[in-house]
Amino acid sequence: MSTLIDLILLTLMAITAIAALQLKDLFGAVMLTGIYSLLSALWFLILDAADVSFTEAAVGAGISTVLMLGTLALTQRNEKSPSHPRILPLFVVTITGAILVYGTLDMPAFADPQAPIHTHVAPHYIEKSGEEIGIPNIVTSVLASYRGYDTLGETTVIFTACIGVLLLLGIGRRREDDES
Amino acid sequence: MKHHSILRIITKLLIPLILLFALYVQFHGDFGPGGGFQAGVIFAAGLILYALVFGLDTASEVIKEWVLMILVPLGVLIYAGVGVASLILGGNFLDYNVLAHDPVHGQHLGILLVELGVGVTVAAGLTTIFFAFAGRGRRNPEGALITKAANPTQEPQR
Numbered sequence: 071m072s073t074l075i076d077l078i079l080l081t082l083m084a085i086t087a088i089a090a091l092q093l094k095d096l097f098g099a100v101m102l103t104g105i106y107s108l109l110s111a112l113w114f115l116i117l118d119a120a121d122v123s124f125t126e127a128a129v130g131a132g133i134s135t136v137l138m139l140g141t142l143a144l145t146q147r148n149e150k151s152p153s154h155p156r157i158l159p160l161f162v163v164t165i166t167g168a169i170l171v172y173g174t175l176d177m178p179a180f181a182d183p184q185a186p187i188h189t190h191v192a193p194h195y196i197e198k199s200g201e202e203i204g205i206p207n208i209v210t211s212v213l214a215s216y217r218g219y220d221t222l223g224e225t226t227v228i229f230t231a232c233i234g235v236l237l238l239l240g241i242g243r244r245r246e247d248d249e250s
Numbered sequence: 251m252k253h254h255s256i257l258r259i260i261t262k263l264l265i266p267l268i269l270l271f272a273l274y275v276q277f278h279g280d281f282g283p284g285g286g287f288q289a290g291v292i293f294a295a296g297l298i299l300y301a302l303v304f305g306l307d308t309a310s311e312v313i314k315e316w317v318l319m320i321l322v323p324l325g326v327l328i329y330a331g332v333g334v335a336s337l338i339l340g341g342n343f344l345d346y347n348v349l350a351h352d353p354v355h356g357q358h359l360g361i362l363l364v365e366l367g368v369g370v371t372v373a374a375g376l377t378t379i380f381f382a383f384a385g386r387g388r389r390n391p392e393g394a395l396i397t398k399a400a401n402p403t404q405e406p407q408r
Contacts, residue, residue: 121283121284123283124284124288125291128295129291132295133291133380136298136302136380137379140383141383143384201354202353202354204357205280205281205357205358206281207279207281207282207283209283210361210365211361213285214361214364215346215360218344219344221364221368222329222333225329225367225368225371228372228376229326229375232375233322235378235383236378239382240382
């Protein structure tokens with residue numbers, strides 16, 4: 071049963087992605103990427119990654135769809151047909167994809183308990199975070215405490231993204247603005 | 251959106267629930283899925299929904315742009331401030347054990363503050379980004395269409 075759900079979800083994701091690529095109407099393409107995000111949120115939930123699923127549903131399906139629509143309002147609704155031949159991009163994408171697939175051959179099998187990621191610090195987090203941090207959600211313990219530096223970096227990334235958008239688009243200067 | 255009464259009423263009903271749910275996710279992140287980032291995103295989604303239905307000007311009245319300008323760096327400063335505080339109290343940077351007498355209690359306090367910082371920055375940052383995008387088209391008095399025609403060279407960048 072769960073294999074069936076997996077198959078249906080992944081097929082739907084592939085169909086949505088291909089449809090989004092094919093559409094010339096960018097409004098529809100944005101909606102399809104939103105649907106794709108919602109499907110991948112479901113997929114993360116099936117993989118027991120509730121926190122990631124949560125984020126994907128809120129950011130991917132919610133905020134980024136709205137931001138893409140805002141961008142569309144500033145540009146055009148229809149995609150322009152490419153002005154140069156598509157052979158070179160196809161070549162680059164094929165080579166990159168092949169290298170990535172080749173890279174996965176070296177990876178440990180899915181859910182292999184002996185994989186390095188499961189034997190390095192994860193056992194310590196699972197066994198000790200109850201005493202050391204004392205909160206039930208290990209994900210939060212890892213994110214906010216053990217890996218606090220990384221999360222500080224992520225927060226700084228959000229901050230930097232915000233500053234970048236403000237520098238490019240501006241805000242709060244509606245009256246005296248004379249853009250060149 | 252003067253005439254969409256169903257949208258407006260449903261939005262009015264939903265927004266308190268969305269904001270409350272964001273706060274729940276923020277402060278319940280220690281026990282269930284969620285945390286500062288997700289809470290910030292949900293909070294921003296509530297504000298963006300408000301701006302979409304009631305217009306950007308009304309939304310700017312609800313949350314002023316200068317408030318957002320303060321909140322965005324404030325979250326990062328809260329986060330980094332917790333790190334500096336733990337430095338001053340004799341621990342390593344972002345070592346929450348020293349924040350209270352009991353290490354576990356210190357961890358709780360540190361995680362709470364740090365997640366609050368993340369939530370504040372994410373909520374304010376995403377709202378600001380949306381305001382910037384949505385306000386862009388209308389900023390010059392000629393309107394969005396003129397913006398499109400005025401700089402056609404910027405569009406085909408790929």
